[in-house]
Amino acid sequence: MMLRIKRVPTVVSNYQKDEAEDTARRSGGCGKNCLRSCCIPGAKLPLYAFKKVNNIETDKAVLETENTEPPVAFLDSLVLGEWEDRMQRGLFRYDVTACETKVIPGEYGFIAQLNEGRHLKKRPTEFRVDKVLQPFDGNKFNFTKVGQEEVLFQFEASEDGEVQFFPNAPIDVENSPSMVAINVSPIEYGHVLLIPRILECLPQRIDHESFLLALYMAAEAGNPYFRLGYNSLGAFATINHLHFQAYYLAVPFPIEKAPTKKITTLNGGVIISELLKYPVRGLVFEGGNSLQDLSNTVSDACVCLQENNIPYNVLISDCGKRIFLLPQCYAEKQALGEVSAELLDTQVNPAVWEISGHMVLKRRKDYDEASEENAWRLLAEVSLSDERFREVNALIFEAIASGEDGIENVNETFPEEPETNAQSLEDENAITQSSHHAMVAGTQECLVLQ
Amino acid sequence: MDSKLGLIQQSVNTRYSQWVRDALDELPDNFTITDPSISGHPIVFASRGFLKMSGYSQEEVIGQNGKIFQGPKTNRRTVMEIREAIREERGIQVNLLNYRKDGTPFWMLFHLSPIFGKEDGRVTHFVAVQVPISRKQRRNGGVSLSEDGSGLNEIVFGSCRKEVCSDSLLELGRVLSLDSGSKVLDIEETCEAGDFEKRRAASAYNNILSVLTHYSELTGRLVCGKRCSVPAAGYISSSLNISLGRIKQSFVLIDPHLPDMPIVYASDAFLKLTGYDRHDVLGCNFGVLDGVDTDPSTLHEIKESIQTEQACTVRILSYRKDKSSFWNCLHLSPVRNASGKITSVQIAYYVGVQIEEDCKNQDRHGLSPEMRQLSAVGAVKVAVRSLSMGASLAGSSKS
Numbered sequence: 001m002m003l004r005i006k007r008v009p010t011v012v013s014n015y016q017k018d019e020a021e022d023t024a025r026r027s028g029g030c031g032k033n034c035l036r037s038c039c040i041p042g043a044k045l046p047l048y049a050f051k052k053v054n055n056i057e058t059d060k061a062v063l064e065t066e067n068t069e070p071p072v073a074f075l076d077s078l079v080l081g082e083w084e085d086r087m088q089r090g091l092f093r094y095d096v097t098a099c100e101t102k103v104i105p106g107e108y109g110f111i112a113q114l115n116e117g118r119h120l121k122k123r124p125t126e127f128r129v130d131k132v133l134q135p136f137d138g139n140k141f142n143f144t145k146v147g148q149e150e151v152l153f154q155f156e157a158s159e160d161g162e163v164q165f166f167p168n169a170p171i172d173v174e175n176s177p178s179m180v181a182i183n184v185s186p187i188e189y190g191h192v193l194l195i196p197r198i199l200e201c202l203p204q205r206i207d208h209e210s211f212l213l214a215l216y217m218a219a220e221a222g223n224p225y226f227r228l229g230y231n232s233l234g235a236f237a238t239i240n241h242l243h244f245q246a247y248y249l250a251v252p253f254p255i256e257k258a259p260t261k262k263i264t265t266l267n268g269g270v271i272i273s274e275l276l277k278y279p280v281r282g283l284v285f286e287g288g289n290s291l292q293d294l295s296n297t298v299s300d301a302c303v304c305l306q307e308n309n310i311p312y313n314v315l316i317s318d319c320g321k322r323i324f325l326l327p328q329c330y331a332e333k334q335a336l337g338e339v340s341a342e343l344l345d346t347q348v349n350p351a352v353w354e355i356s357g358h359m360v361l362k363r364r365k366d367y368d369e370a371s372e373e374n375a376w377r378l379l380a381e382v383s384l385s386d387e388r389f390r391e392v393n394a395l396i397f398e399a400i401a402s403g404e405d406g407i408e409n410v411n412e413t414f415p416e417e418p419e420t421n422a423q424s425l426e427d428e429n430a431i432t433q434s435s436h437h438a439m440v441a442g443t444q445e446c447l448v449l450q
Numbered sequence: 451m452d453s454k455l456g457l458i459q460q461s462v463n464t465r466y467s468q469w470v471r472d473a474l475d476e477l478p479d480n481f482t483i484t485d486p487s488i489s490g491h492p493i494v495f496a497s498r499g500f501l502k503m504s505g506y507s508q509e510e511v512i513g514q515n516g517k518i519f520q521g522p523k524t525n526r527r528t529v530m531e532i533r534e535a536i537r538e539e540r541g542i543q544v545n546l547l548n549y550r551k552d553g554t555p556f557w558m559l560f561h562l563s564p565i566f567g568k569e570d571g572r573v574t575h576f577v578a579v580q581v582p583i584s585r586k587q588r589r590n591g592g593v594s595l596s597e598d599g600s601g602l603n604e605i606v607f608g609s610c611r612k613e614v615c616s617d618s619l620l621e622l623g624r625v626l627s628l629d630s631g632s633k634v635l636d637i638e639e640t641c642e643a644g645d646f647e648k649r650r651a652a653s654a655y656n657n658i659l660s661v662l663t664h665y666s667e668l669t670g671r672l673v674c675g676k677r678c679s680v681p682a683a684g685y686i687s688s689s690l691n692i693s694l695g696r697i698k699q700s701f702v703l704i705d706p707h708l709p710d711m712p713i714v715y716a717s718d719a720f721l722k723l724t725g726y727d728r729h730d731v732l733g734c735n736f737g738v739l740d741g742v743d744t745d746p747s748t749l750h751e752i753k754e755s756i757q758t759e760q761a762c763t764v765r766i767l768s769y770r771k772d773k774s775s776f777w778n779c780l781h782l783s784p785v786r787n788a789s790g791k792i793t794s795v796q797i798a799y800y801v802g803v804q805i806e807e808d809c810k811n812q813d814r815h816g817l818s819p820e821m822r823q824l825s826a827v828g829a830v831k832v833a834v835r836s837l838s839m840g841a842s843l844a845g846s847s848k849s
Binding site for chain 2: 051074077078080082084097099100101104109165190251260269287321322
């Protein structure tokens, strides 16, 4: 059996038309100034090259970077300025700053937005929701088809370790550039898409390198209200071309307010906790001796989920310092007819933003009646059951533990480590290692593998 | 930087007189006072106890934002809670892990309270009292440290760390058995302050407040610990001030709902560009920069774009306070609040961003002046829109 749901796909680009239309036009050639081989030669776009921090980031270095006066960071200015420019050029389908938004009274402060323009002029389309990994299909809409005017800039690691900006850089096809483009159906100011190595046409699937790129973007923007999000297939991604989303919203998200309970600290200093008192069960990743440590751990977890065909969403919050990972099953329930008509009628698609507490509502009635209870009821349907969440966690920790083994081996090749440190590190390793393995062994038998 | 230090001096002196420093220095407690209306929300006073505890000198701390004391193990959720309390102009008391200058971490009870102007209800300052958490307050108790926690906190932290470590083992054990029903003892990896710290924080705060209240009587600009009047229209809250303070471009906000559409916010760069002091321009009409040779048709163009609620870019001759003129590439844009179209007042402000034409090429960032101008507009839009969504308003009405 194949599970499918019907939904109105979000129009993220002005070049995204209904498939039939697209096919018809393609035979007639391009002329759209897109990002495919027909239009790339001679094209120029701004290029922002970020500074890669060292892998071994000492506490002191962190203190020093925090020490600098916080003017609006360069990347922050670039995103805001380029986005405002596209707004004044009229590239968006509607003015998102005219969309009514309120914080719903209550303990968590869920945010409700009335967005009547987002789903207009689009027919519902069928989406397969039971396969998290699907091959890239060049016949469907993908980001190489967007117009160059929708691209804000190219984003890459700097070669000489310093931040660099080139207002007009050629598109270096060989170098596989990553790009930041507008979402023409924004749900908040500054809504953009980060498309890693856009020309490689990667399917929606997290890999270590791409996730690190997303973390760098959050860290470089340096604004706690600029968050990145990711939806896997089966968890309300509509375009099977690897992308992250991001936008500005200067209020705390409910998920960021939820208390957490620490599960473990890994060798690299990454702390993994469990969300408490939140309708969607999930894990929180923070800390780590370096951005890379944190990124690797979360990537391990994501890769594990997608390989086990478990749909999930990721929120990168607090300038890349806190990452929320939320496996979900709403689309599956929807396809199996297990979601109430009342919830389906709202047409809310619980993707990463909704799960984080920013509810984009399409009907005035739902907006006027929005309450913490209603938000909670919807999100509770998104969450895995407690039992299933434990099973999924066991899988995740097994994956992370095997990643840790690799790290430990690397450590052993550096004997110049001071004696005392090495000793205490080993002790810690022993504890976390054995616990993980035991934990996994103890739960594996109840896993339901598809 | 000098002008900022000047602002910091003024922040204390004009409100409490210069003598307040001596009185505050008499207090034994660890605390800082910050001013949210200055760009970067800097520390404007740090007590002797605080300097001793943190290992920083006065010069290193004054003008800095409180976040310089945070480090890798500082709980991010707690940092967010503090950030939101400041934005909502309310008090908060949390356990916080901070770092000394030498990089050693220590746990303390962080007690933050806003100080309000009595006559206008504006937040003038925040007082942050920091009480080191002594070991006897924690579960595995035992040794009690001297009340002055400074210097001995490595031990405190050491024991905290051990505690955390054993907790995580316990936790893993719990996960192992998949016993989800069992009650979890401590939710956060933290050292809980006890009643002793809480009492000490409260009494320190009361002492500081009474000094500040007393000295504000000397200047006639009274302060109080509770908001006792509603800020007048045009009030820029701490939250908006902090967001706007991060924007380094020259710009002003104009409130179109007040008579004569006055300037309600002027950035530091605007003051630098025009030579005006903040109090010269706040409350003035936007036309304050116009002069004899300013083209009336350009002024008309600006008026028209305000009437039609459209953005516009013009090149206009503007005048500084000293009457010298400059070509001003002005971009003016409406800024909406989040209330939607149904209410009549969706335009909250107009933002006017100025660029001096001759300085157009001095571009150390590499972003074009036009792009920086637009980025300022974007940053203002985000700040105003988010603020009007209701969370902050709800928070401040409680206080």
